[in-house]
Amino acid sequence: MGQSLGVAVLGAGHMGADHIRRLDRVVGGARVVAVADPDAERAKEAVAGREGVAVRTEAEAALDAPGVEAVLIASPGEAHEEALLAAFARNLPVLCEKPMVPDPAGALRIVEAEARLGRRLAQIGFMRRYDSEYTRLKALLDGGRLGRPLMLHCVHRNVSSPPGFTSAMLVNSSVSHEIDAARWLLGQEPVAVTVHRPRPSAGAPAGLLDPQFVLFETDGGALVDVEVFVNCGFGYQVRCEAVCEAGSARIGEERAMAVTAAGGLREEVPQDYLVRFADAYDREVRAWVDAVRHGRVTGANAWDGYAASAVAEAGVRALESGVRTPVDLAPRPALYGGTGA
Amino acid sequence: MGQSLGVAVLGAGHMGADHIRRLDRVVGGARVVAVADPDAERAKEAVAGREGVAVRTEAEAALDAPGVEAVLIASPGEAHEEALLAAFARNLPVLCEKPMVPDPAGALRIVEAEARLGRRLAQIGFMRRYDSEYTRLKALLDGGRLGRPLMLHCVHRNVSSPPGFTSAMLVNSSVSHEIDAARWLLGQEPVAVTVHRPRPSAGAPAGLLDPQFVLFETDGGALVDVEVFVNCGFGYQVRCEAVCEAGSARIGEERAMAVTAAGGLREEVPQDYLVRFADAYDREVRAWVDAVRHGRVTGANAWDGYAASAVAEAGVRALESGVRTPVDLAPRPALYGGTGA
Amino acid sequence: MGQSLGVAVLGAGHMGADHIRRLDRVVGGARVVAVADPDAERAKEAVAGREGVAVRTEAEAALDAPGVEAVLIASPGEAHEEALLAAFARNLPVLCEKPMVPDPAGALRIVEAEARLGRRLAQIGFMRRYDSEYTRLKALLDGGRLGRPLMLHCVHRNVSSPPGFTSAMLVNSSVSHEIDAARWLLGQEPVAVTVHRPRPSAGAPAGLLDPQFVLFETDGGALVDVEVFVNCGFGYQVRCEAVCEAGSARIGEERAMAVTAAGGLREEVPQDYLVRFADAYDREVRAWVDAVRHGRVTGANAWDGYAASAVAEAGVRALESGVRTPVDLAPRPALYGGTGA
Amino acid sequence: MGQSLGVAVLGAGHMGADHIRRLDRVVGGARVVAVADPDAERAKEAVAGREGVAVRTEAEAALDAPGVEAVLIASPGEAHEEALLAAFARNLPVLCEKPMVPDPAGALRIVEAEARLGRRLAQIGFMRRYDSEYTRLKALLDGGRLGRPLMLHCVHRNVSSPPGFTSAMLVNSSVSHEIDAARWLLGQEPVAVTVHRPRPSAGAPAGLLDPQFVLFETDGGALVDVEVFVNCGFGYQVRCEAVCEAGSARIGEERAMAVTAAGGLREEVPQDYLVRFADAYDREVRAWVDAVRHGRVTGANAWDGYAASAVAEAGVRALESGVRTPVDLAPRPALYGGTGA
Structure with missing residues (x-):
């Protein structure tokens, strides 16, 4: 398998910092090569003691840093759509923390973008599957x-x-x-x-x-x-x-x-x-790194991310109305033939 | 406490026979003095080997047998209303298996009859309370x-x-x-x-x-x-x-x-x-015998029996309609001041 | 099964009083007809509210009271040997609380006495078997x-x-x-x-x-x-x-x-x-009453009582010496053919 | 922390191969740079697909391969003493699978050798501590x-x-x-x-x-x-x-x-x-890698390895003799002041 995988981490908050630690110490075969956070100090702190990590305030700048082969998105949900599209544009495999995109319309745009690419690049961070x-x-x-x-x-x-x-x-x-x-x-x-x-x-x-x-x-x-x-x-x-x-x-x-x-x-x-699911996070990121190094993408896909958003949105309407509320899903592109299983 | 309590058991089917065995062997302080079942053979079989037990085919005849001081109703649910009213007429304390009366209207008539008496005679067999x-x-x-x-x-x-x-x-x-x-x-x-x-x-x-x-x-x-x-x-x-x-x-x-x-x-x-709740049945009957011997009535009351019927009937309507269905309870007589607790 | 079993209870302390309550209220088919305790006040208190119970200060006097058909020994262990022999002399079935007889020599005398009778009268109160x-x-x-x-x-x-x-x-x-x-x-x-x-x-x-x-x-x-x-x-x-x-x-x-x-x-x-084994005590006494009413004796026998004493005595010597200590059991009479199972 | 730790693994059997996989994929911050096994084919197989790993048939040759900064001993127990002394001679931190050295005399020689060095180099693989x-x-x-x-x-x-x-x-x-x-x-x-x-x-x-x-x-x-x-x-x-x-x-x-x-x-x-303690092995090796990279040695020490051997040897004598057998431990060198806690 040779060289370890160069990963850009977007977001250096609680979750992002935890993933940086995980990629550095817990998971073999990967190394953090770039970090982006609007708060440059926070980004620097998250990679303190590591050499050769590009620190940027813009997500796209981090994706363009040298050695970036894959992306882990741990920024706030509203930033996900743009980050995913930027990764798609660069053909970079991406592990995106949930929610993929909070609103179903935005989530559907991701599904459609990936379907146009004709190949899977995105894995969504539903870690319970691990x-x-x-x-x-x-x-x-x-x-x-x-x-x-x-x-x-x-x-x-x-x-x-x-x-x-x-x-x-x-x-x-x-x-x-x-x-x-x-x-x-x-x-x-x-x-x-x-x-x-x-x-x-x-x-x-x-x-x-x-x-x-x-x-x-x-x-x-x-x-x-x-x-x-x-x-x-x-x-x-x-x-x-x-x-x-x-x-x-x-x-x-x-x-x-x-x-x-x-x-x-x-x-x-x-x-x-983080106590209950610590091992699941570790396994998820390890499985992602392994898969990417072998040219594969596994785990929950963009359709799963869209479906979760659409169902949750119907749930919120059900909460507000107090009555049984139907869920409307868009037609599923051929790329996601199954149900995400 | 002197003499043991003379009990008439109405119904000699599976549940009735089990209660006869319980009154005879498991619970101290009571003895079966009369049994009624439309099937006389079944009634005789249920008290085989016991002496001095009056065997009748009519419930009221059993209530009038010598030595009857209390009644345990284990006949089918449709027979309960008549049996309860007969016990009320004779001022006999009664333990009635659930359902007290299957239809809410009939159950309400029992509540009203006991309320007119102005004192509690009936305990309903919700044995989980034991x-x-x-x-x-x-x-x-x-x-x-x-x-x-x-x-x-x-x-x-x-x-x-x-x-x-x-x-x-x-x-x-x-x-x-x-x-x-x-x-x-x-x-x-x-x-x-x-x-x-x-x-x-x-x-x-x-x-x-x-x-x-x-x-x-x-x-x-x-x-x-x-x-x-x-x-x-x-x-x-x-x-x-x-x-x-x-x-x-x-x-x-x-x-x-x-x-x-x-x-x-x-x-x-x-x-x-009968395995899971064997002890609960024993405790229920023991508590009933003890209470009656001390001139008291405890446990679930007729209002609880009525409420269970009324709620269940609303549940059946909810099952049929598929929608949320309100429960309508009659006003609660003063005799049942609390909520059945 | 007709008439309930008349029981003499020897000992009106904590355990004796609990058995009196059990025979009176928890177990069907038996009634306490005599109680013995050196402390007459304690004996009276244990049967307060019950009519027709003979209260005695001497065990043998209680055994000779009218209506005694069986004996439950709940006196201190030192009094057991004499009480058991007195029950044997009157051919009375007996349930004896553990230890049957504290010292192995005395316990062996009970085994030999019952073996001479040629039939089992004693059940020992090892209630865990229930x-x-x-x-x-x-x-x-x-x-x-x-x-x-x-x-x-x-x-x-x-x-x-x-x-x-x-x-x-x-x-x-x-x-x-x-x-x-x-x-x-x-x-x-x-x-x-x-x-x-x-x-x-x-x-x-x-x-x-x-x-x-x-x-x-x-x-x-x-x-x-x-x-x-x-x-x-x-x-x-x-x-x-x-x-x-x-x-x-x-x-x-x-x-x-x-x-x-x-x-x-x-x-x-x-x-x-008493919490953990409450049901076991109830079942033990119920099984004993049922067996006696049918002319049988079941449960742990006198040999089991002797063996427990002899093994415990070897255990005490092992405790004192600090070394592995053999157990010596007397030959087992033919009356106790098995191993007490 | 900069560069990852170069590890030589001695032994490419079941346990050795598992540790190679662990260092490569599960634990961050380390890489396998040398492997020794008398069976060269087995050693090659254990590192298949990895580049730049020195494969040797002699333990000492593997320790002398380029980039070796630490040693993991997973060879059979009889080979441990020589391997540990070779690591000590090269001042290399070492994680040694249990038993450290099977016979207490050999184990004591390790204790004495490390005590002469005056600093701890060895951690013993009692993974339950993790x-x-x-x-x-x-x-x-x-x-x-x-x-x-x-x-x-x-x-x-x-x-x-x-x-x-x-x-x-x-x-x-x-x-x-x-x-x-x-x-x-x-x-x-x-x-x-x-x-x-x-x-x-x-x-x-x-x-x-x-x-x-x-x-x-x-x-x-x-x-x-x-x-x-x-x-x-x-x-x-x-x-x-x-x-x-x-x-x-x-x-x-x-x-x-x-x-x-x-x-x-x-x-x-x-x-x-391996199922029950999979996580413990992972944590143990991760903790060892982290400690070594920070110039520390933690976990069970050579004295713990010696004590386990000495107690086990007394146990075998107790098994053979059937009697209580004293354990004789050598005086504990000052380097291991505590009790291994």
């Missing part, structure tokens, strides 16, 4: 031993929501992971969304509809329900139970060192998604 | 340590449905236990029902909408969701997770001897509700 | 699916020891339950004992060797190890793992309502053996 | 919340033993991991060993004493018991429970996707230590 529990569940469902999946019961809980989090973001940011996971696990597209809103928790900021209970119906007749509760107060939990014709399978049960002391048995619950 | 896990969950919620309950996630699965089971019965027979449990746990009344119907399992009889996913909204703003799946094929499972403002609690996780052998770790799943 | 988890494990081992048992790993923990508890009592009182359970599960007799003594816990009273780690070798080549820790501080735990040629099985894992709140997932640990 | 569960347990014990550890209950099971596995190897190969883990967790040295030998499993090869039950007493008064069963037939299991004065903590409970289907709930058990 989590060991999700991959085992996927293999179990695909193996067919449990028969057809009928329902997915999902739980997505955060300790607390960041400042500025809105009721719509429970659906289009938090639940977007479940949207992709459900599409991938089932190999089916959502066709309608209903959102139930229990009386909000006293632990949620005033005005935030938290928790919500979101139901997706799919074109295969399956039902996906998601409890999303972003101010649960006690931990980060992501669970999924697939109920099938011949059995059910559960993942995401908190499992840790069990301590029995005064009062009972106790297991820790992770407080943060 | 299950050790449910009672612990109830105590936890009432204790307030977890804050207000926001959602209940419930699962109700049977290996297979009996012949003649209809789509409506998933709601008005199977889910009726969850209706009562939710009302009791939350101390709130359901105000609307929505039923989602995934594509039926290949394991369900042709034409049966199985599984279903039923959602209740309560007057306290809580959301109760129930997966009901009566042909799941693998076991009997009743689970409940209460998601509260400051934590969540789960009961009903299958927990048994863990055997690790070729291929993995394995725990048995009970196949039958 | 615990649902132990009975499942027994059935699994007997079924042979896991092959021959090679090792039993046992844990026996109490929150704290009562005043006056000695180092020897960890072996001859606490571990005696494991001795019987291991003999019963394996169908093998212990042939040697070794006791390891880690440095005592700071939580144990001064001078008490607590915890201890006790190993039994059996005549079938199995190894049984027991952690006994009677001042563990956090709960009552009894666990057992049977490691077999083709798999392992575990019982006694604490399993309760799981509460997830700030800081983690938590399950309660029972604080008391 | 397992996330073990590190959490270590942190818990060190934190002191549970008080002093009194006992460790350990289980070490393999599906089946490789050809040629001897009874002694259960102690000096399999249990050596528990020896190191116990020393590290407790910060105490073993002072005596006793080995119990139940009748061997029918699943073990003829003549192999499998399972065994090994007990270590430590200089701090703790007791460590280990079930080692290398032909258990059903999976790879490594468990540890630390019983402390104020609570107990358990790790290694098999935890996986739970599938409920006909007959019960089922979780997979890993079949191989």
